[in-house]
Amino acid sequence: MSAKSVRVIPGFSATLGLTIGYLSLVVLIPLAALILKAAGMTAQQWLDTLTDARVLASFRLSFGGAAIAALINGVFGLLVAWVLVRYPFPGRKLIDAFIDLPFALPTAVAGIALTALYAPNGWIGQLLPFKVAFTPLGAIIAMIFIGVPFVVRTVEPVLQDVDSELEEAAACLGASRVQTFLRVILPSIAPALLTGISLAFARAVGEYGSIIFIAGNLPGVSEIAPLLIVTKLEQYDYVGATAIACLMLAVSFAMLLAINMLQKWNRQRLGGLS
Amino acid sequence: MIDVSHLSKRFGGFNALDDVSLRITPGKLVALLGPSGSGKTTLLRILAGLDHADGGAVHLNGLDASSLKTRDRRVGFVFQHYALFRHMSVAENVAFGLKVRKGPDKPSKAEINDRVARLLDLVQLSGLAGRYPSQLSGGQRQRVALARALAVEPRLLLLDEPFGALDAQVRKDLRRWLRQLHDDMGLTSVFVTHDQEEALELADEVVVMSKGRIEQIGTPADIYDNPATPFVFQFLGNANRLEAQVQNGIAQVAHWRVPAPAIADGPALAFIRPHEIEIDPSGNDAVIRHQVILGPTVRLDLHLPGGAHAEAVIDRDSHARLGLEPGRQVGLGARRVVVFAAP
Numbered sequence: 001m002s003a004k005s006v007r008v009i010p011g012f013s014a015t016l017g018l019t020i021g022y023l024s025l026v027v028l029i030p031l032a033a034l035i036l037k038a039a040g041m042t043a044q045q046w047l048d049t050l051t052d053a054r055v056l057a058s059f060r061l062s063f064g065g066a067a068i069a070a071l072i073n074g075v076f077g078l079l080v081a082w083v084l085v086r087y088p089f090p091g092r093k094l095i096d097a098f099i100d101l102p103f104a105l106p107t108a109v110a111g112i113a114l115t116a117l118y119a120p121n122g123w124i125g126q127l128l129p130f131k132v133a134f135t136p137l138g139a140i141i142a143m144i145f146i147g148v149p150f151v152v153r154t155v156e157p158v159l160q161d162v163d164s165e166l167e168e169a170a171a172c173l174g175a176s177r178v179q180t181f182l183r184v185i186l187p188s189i190a191p192a193l194l195t196g197i198s199l200a201f202a203r204a205v206g207e208y209g210s211i212i213f214i215a216g217n218l219p220g221v222s223e224i225a226p227l228l229i230v231t232k233l234e235q236y237d238y239v240g241a242t243a244i245a246c247l248m249l250a251v252s253f254a255m256l257l258a259i260n261m262l263q264k265w266n267r268q269r270l271g272g273l274s
Numbered sequence: 275m276i277d278v279s280h281l282s283k284r285f286g287g288f289n290a291l292d293d294v295s296l297r298i299t300p301g302k303l304v305a306l307l308g309p310s311g312s313g314k315t316t317l318l319r320i321l322a323g324l325d326h327a328d329g330g331a332v333h334l335n336g337l338d339a340s341s342l343k344t345r346d347r348r349v350g351f352v353f354q355h356y357a358l359f360r361h362m363s364v365a366e367n368v369a370f371g372l373k374v375r376k377g378p379d380k381p382s383k384a385e386i387n388d389r390v391a392r393l394l395d396l397v398q399l400s401g402l403a404g405r406y407p408s409q410l411s412g413g414q415r416q417r418v419a420l421a422r423a424l425a426v427e428p429r430l431l432l433l434d435e436p437f438g439a440l441d442a443q444v445r446k447d448l449r450r451w452l453r454q455l456h457d458d459m460g461l462t463s464v465f466v467t468h469d470q471e472e473a474l475e476l477a478d479e480v481v482v483m484s485k486g487r488i489e490q491i492g493t494p495a496d497i498y499d500n501p502a503t504p505f506v507f508q509f510l511g512n513a514n515r516l517e518a519q520v521q522n523g524i525a526q527v528a529h530w531r532v533p534a535p536a537i538a539d540g541p542a543l544a545f546i547r548p549h550e551i552e553i554d555p556s557g558n559d560a561v562i563r564h565q566v567i568l569g570p571t572v573r574l575d576l577h578l579p580g581g582a583h584a585e586a587v588i589d590r591d592s593h594a595r596l597g598l599e600p601g602r603q604v605g606l607g608a609r610r611v612v613v614f615a616a617p
Contacts, residue, residue: 165357173371
């Protein structure tokens, strides 16, 4: 038996080398430096940082807020994708282009614009009976804003591939519209939807620029973890900043890995067709 | 009883269905036969409630179907490309129609499992209940689609080009099997096809359609032997189309003189099937221009006097016995010549 299998595209070792080299330069080395720095910390320093009420509160907001924002984006992003795919209407191309704006807009601009809108005397803020800007709610609004494109852009192409014959088949078999959506359409687009939601989540966890304008940054209440890192750096508390960064990294990585595993399991179940 | 009366449907400027009336008797297997664009799939979709007619009515067992939504019609629909739910296993696909039922109609889990097992047995897929559609062959997928449609005990089974995406051998087997299934289960079925052989082999009744209209309805033998229009004759197999002149009820077609009592004097059209032409090696009605060996038969391209062409198909044995070759003069007989008035 031949040990070496023939590949269609040559240069496996060269491309793998390039991939790893590139990833190292851009992603792995900076992260390794971070972990190296953290490795110098004593157990007591870790414990102090991780039990600090202010740190814990910032984590709750960053991860909890990001989760809420990602879920809201999941629901409304799906709706937007649905409308864009299923219904031809005038101006559809224009709306389609708007979707990507949060990608392009400097986050500070987004933050300032959202603050102006949701401030107690802003256009939207004055209509609401409760405060949005300068509260955790404001942070979540900013997180939703920057996460919009992810779900729409991942679900759109998959939704385009969902054959209308599937819906017709379900109708012939006696399914109502709701049943057809829940049992036929949603499962077919679930992997893409999940990817979109996890991307939106990851983006929101790391978001800094827009949130610091709108959230008010009250320590323990509306302060996000990335801001706390910056604050600690400004106070020359490199150890504290590193610990928070490491922890954010670990939690994010674990969550994204879990989502990836879920996707893989789902793909295998579908026989590699999704 | 399914009653279709004066159905019409337009897509933009295109007449998909134009005053179509049809009656489908319970227990029959009916073929809608026609080229693409003839409206046959549109008719099928209207029967299922997936499309709506602009005019006319469909009655399902006396009930006006326009008041019934697709899901209340209890029709089984089998799509050309199967339309299986790929995130569901074979068994889940088949059970779908039972699981979505509500209230007292909903069978218990045990009943569902039981019925799914019986249906999978029926379509000979018992061992594959746990597989996903992506793990099945085309023929197997089509059988799953059929089992899924049958699970809801449809009043009417509709099949849209059911064998169109399958290769020749599988298609042949499935055809025979579908006919058997139809008879065993006492179904009423309508299937769409553009393949005349499929329609003639499978159906009790063939509805030939063209350009949104019904050309002829009849048993396979009936429409083959007595085609009502030139279109039907040509669509049901190869045909030689020849100019004819009718005088006093006799049509002159090339050198043939055939009775044509119902046709007015003047120009007319005559059709002869290639295999119904007989070759006489001693005559001189035509010249063989070219010959092609097609397995057990030989196709002869014939040059008739006056510039007309015709094709004849004879078996290999006769071909060898008669010693035919290109350039040779032959006499032509015809077992059947069909004459239509000029359009």
